Amino acid sequence: MKYELLKAVYDCFYIPPELPTAKQEVEACHQTLIDRLDKPERKLVLQIIDAKDRIAEDISIDSFISGFELAWKLSAELNHYENERSVSRRTALGLGARFTCKKEEEQ
Secondary structure (H helix, E strand, O other), X not given: OOOHHHXXXXXXXXXXXXXXXXXXXXXXHHHHXXXXXXXXXXXXXXXXXXXXXXXXXXXXXXXXXXXXHHHHHHHHHHHHHHHHHHHXXXXXXXXXXXXOOXXXXXX
């Protein structure tokens, strides 16, 4: 996988929801499949379910990584903005300008 470290962070911090109602529904449907289908058909349906579960997990991981990358880029952008702002302040202070807060202006 391309993002091994981010996958490890995901595995460390992601806590899947419990979803007891959905799990009970899955178990009930699974039991119905066992009762109604022969083994080859059951196996095929279970393979489809497993594939869908893998897709859902991959989408979840991809969503986490995309969110993490967005946060990282926002952080870098804010850091750049703060650095530019700091340089502007230092330049203005060097020219003898004085910054005041709103409270100082009112007094």
